[in-house]
Every structure is written in structure tokens, then in C-alpha cells.
Amino acid sequence: MIHIREAVIVEGRYDKIKLSALTDALVVETNGFGIYKDAEKRDFIQKLAAERGIVILTDSDNAGRQIRSYLCSFIPNEQIRHAYIPDIYGKEKRKTVPSKEGKLGVEGVPGEVLLRALNEVGVVTGEHSRQPRLTPADLMALGLTGCENSAALRRRLLMALGLPENLSTKMLLRWLDTDEKLTRMLAILENFETDA
Structure with a gap:
């Protein structure tokens, strides 16, 4: 299990479960587009960003991109690190059909892919220039x-x-x-x- 000082922002509950098995970081879910209407959650994420910084790790589909963009609209760029998962096509084990775009989300990609994405933004080594x-x-x-x-x-x-x-x-x-x-x-x- 890796130690990450920053809070990691993900879209949903299953993303949080997957990431919590790999890191001791504080993992916060946006509840998908629910973040748009949840002022309390937005305030909490802003507070975390100011105190310790955040890592945004959303799915690589359009919904993930929109949520990431929304988070960037109210959090200063210098408080954010952007981790990306590659486009991997398939379906999550718990689902009966693939997502609309056919891509695996955070919950579906292998753990080593998530760790590599986190390592690339410097949260594992602490080395990072924003x-x-x-x-x-x-x-x-x-x-x-x-x-x-x-x-x-x-x-x-x-x-x-x-x-x-x-x-x-x-x-x-x-x-x-x-x-x-x-x-x-x-x-x-x-x-x-x-x-x-």
C-alpha cells in the first residue's frame, strides 16, 4: 500500500473501494455528476485542496472529463495534480454491459495501471512541479x-x-x-x- 499525502478525488463508490485497497490516501467520491448540486461536497474538496492538495483521478470517458473540468472550475490549478488512466476497452466485472463508450473506468482498470498513473504525477515520490x-x-x-x-x-x-x-x-x-x-x-x- 502506498502513502499519498494529497486527497484523491474519484467519481464513485466502486472507484473509491478500488483505490482504497492500493493507497492509504483520503479518497473522496464526487457521486458522479452529483457534485454539481452538492455545495457541501464542493466546499469539502476546496478545503482539502487548500490544506493538502488533491489528485483528480476520473474515468477516461466524457463524463469523467466533464467532472474533472468542473472540479478545475472552482479549485486553483496549483492545488491540483491530474492523474489519467488510459483508454482500456471492456466492461467492469460487476456490470452486465459495457459503459456507453465501452471504456473501463477507475474501478475496472488493473491496480498497477492506477499506481502508474499516480506515480506519473509524483504523488508517490513527492517530486512534482505543477x-x-x-x-x-x-x-x-x-x-x-x-x-x-x-x-x-x-x-x-x-x-x-x-x-x-x-x-x-x-x-x-x-x-x-x-x-x-x-x-x-x-x-x-x-x-x-x-x-x-
């Missing part, structure tokens, strides 16, 4: 935005990085907050050019 290392202009210069094939290149990059395919460029910039991640991304882009 300031973006790139700007939107840098992404444009790399061909990831503003070009004819940007969307396809960005989708291919996200897949190679093990990030959700619908990750916005703004969230990609937030994720690229360490030298290790930046170096990894640049190496992947260089390999793409070599393959072409």
Missing part, C-alpha cells in the same frame, strides 16, 4: 494543434502515452508538467517522424 513546461504555442510548433493533421497526430500521441483519446490540449499541457513526461513525449514524436 507549472506547465509547454505553452499552446509550443504544441502548435510541434504540429499538435492548428495544423491539418493535428487531431490525428494528437490522438496517436495520446494513445502512445497511455492517456485518454479525448484529452484536451489544455489538459495535455497540465499533464506535461515534469521533465520526464516532456522527454517521453518528445521521444515519441521523434519516433513518429522517423516512422513516416
Whole structure:
């Protein structure tokens, strides 16, 4: 079991159960979109963010992205770390059918995938810089935005990085907050050019 100082914000009860088996962190569930109407829960999350910081770990589907975006609307960026699970298709064991998008959520992905996502944001080692290392202009210069094939290149990059395919460029910039991640991304882009 790993120790995490920050509170980890997840969508639902089963996500919380899964994560609580891997870490001693305080895990808070948003009750899905219930967070939109729960002022008390929002205040609690804001308080946790100010006191110890939070890690947002939502599903990689559109609902997870919307909840993550909503949390970012009322919590200062410097108090948030963004952990992402990759797009893994399948269905959770407790469900009879896959989700609308067919992707596994936090509860369904293997524990080692969750630990890797948490490790990538520095909560395990304590090493983390919350300031973006790139700007939107840098992404444009790399061909990831503003070009004819940007969307396809960005989708291919996200897949190679093990990030959700619908990750916005703004969230990609937030994720690229360490030298290790930046170096990894640049190496992947260089390999793409070599393959072409």
C-alpha cells in the first residue's frame, strides 16, 4: 500500500473501494455528476485542496472529463495534480454491459495501471512541479494543434502515452508538467517522424 499525502478525488463508490485497497490516501467520491448540486461536497474538496492538495483521478470517458473540468472550475490549478488512466476497452466485472463508450473506468482498470498513473504525477515520490513546461504555442510548433493533421497526430500521441483519446490540449499541457513526461513525449514524436 502506498502513502499519498494529497486527497484523491474519484467519481464513485466502486472507484473509491478500488483505490482504497492500493493507497492509504483520503479518497473522496464526487457521486458522479452529483457534485454539481452538492455545495457541501464542493466546499469539502476546496478545503482539502487548500490544506493538502488533491489528485483528480476520473474515468477516461466524457463524463469523467466533464467532472474533472468542473472540479478545475472552482479549485486553483496549483492545488491540483491530474492523474489519467488510459483508454482500456471492456466492461467492469460487476456490470452486465459495457459503459456507453465501452471504456473501463477507475474501478475496472488493473491496480498497477492506477499506481502508474499516480506515480506519473509524483504523488508517490513527492517530486512534482505543477507549472506547465509547454505553452499552446509550443504544441502548435510541434504540429499538435492548428495544423491539418493535428487531431490525428494528437490522438496517436495520446494513445502512445497511455492517456485518454479525448484529452484536451489544455489538459495535455497540465499533464506535461515534469521533465520526464516532456522527454517521453518528445521521444515519441521523434519516433513518429522517423516512422513516416
